Amino acid sequence: MARKYIDCREFPSEMHCTVAISADSDSELLEAAVQHAVSVHHHADSPELRGQLSQLFHDGTPPVATPRAG
Template identity: 45%
Template structure:
């Protein structure tokens, strides 16, 4: 059975709640309703629980065989600004982005040369992420921080193992 996800980031609030609840559908509905009542001050009613149930999404796992990775290669002498930009993008796309993991690396022997690995469940979900207005704005600002044009590599994962 596919597990379900309730993600507070999809519902902006003054407290900027970032709680994500994952589990079997009934567990998630109960926990999300209790959270909405105790933290956000909503009344725990059957209607509210039904609303939570309608908004649940399926958990996307990494073992479905359809993983996709985008490798972005770039050079920049503005590491702090790039990190701040990445933090800003994460904040603005919370609950909307389809990327599941990102790893930024710096070339050991060339510290201003970077490789970022961004993981997605599928190529289609990566393209959905690319179409977000926040991603377009991020990409434009990223280009301004780079020394030259970034290079993008679209990679289908054919084998992945935890070692």
């Protein structure tokens, strides 16, 4: 099982979020990412949000240095 992550630093926002989340499964990562998007970024939990977030997953672990914005 390969580690995966999603990194808010790739997406500039007014709040300058620096959170990166990693997990060993897509489902666990998706649930954590949705919780973060809803509670911190005030997105609505929807199938569209879940689909968008899952497209942003990367293999491995988040880099220490800030990644370039997407």
